[in-house]
Amino acid sequence: MRVSVIGGSTVDEETYESARTLGNRLADRGHTVLCGGLTGVMEATARGVAERGGSTIGILPGADREAANPYVDTVIATGLGNARNVLIALNGDAVVAVDGGPGTLSEIGHALDFGKPIAGLNTHDLPGIEHVETPEEAVQYVETTVEMD
Secondary structure, eight states, X not given: OEEEEEEOSSOOHHHHHXXXXXXXXXXXXXXXXXXXXXXXXXXXXXXXXXXXXXXXEEEXXXXXXXXXXXXXXXXXXXXXXXXXXXXXXXXXXXXXXXXXXXXXXXXXXXXXXXXXXXXXXXXXXXXXEEEOSSHHHHHHHHHHHHHHO
């Protein structure tokens, strides 16, 4: 399955490590990870996926593919700015939100509009998000929910 991982572009060490572990777990389970391809949660998750030999797709806001973090396998430059958030939400079978600010909130809104299951790790408190405590619980939630659809 494809899992979109969204979250803050500037994060503390604990959040970075949580996102990295999430990437490890998603790769271990054979999932392809989509993200915004830049820094923070996006980089940490892509790094975790890369460490386990998994596959990542980074959907960038700008037109320069070189702007992607070094852990992204497939880079898609859009030139769309934050409008690319729609593409990130749409192209995952499920979403995991880690931390985040207004950009993450935008992606959550789009994911809700598309009816995507969303697991949240220390993120916005909104109806429609299944708040979980660990990366493992996030992976379990999205797998269980997508299988039920």
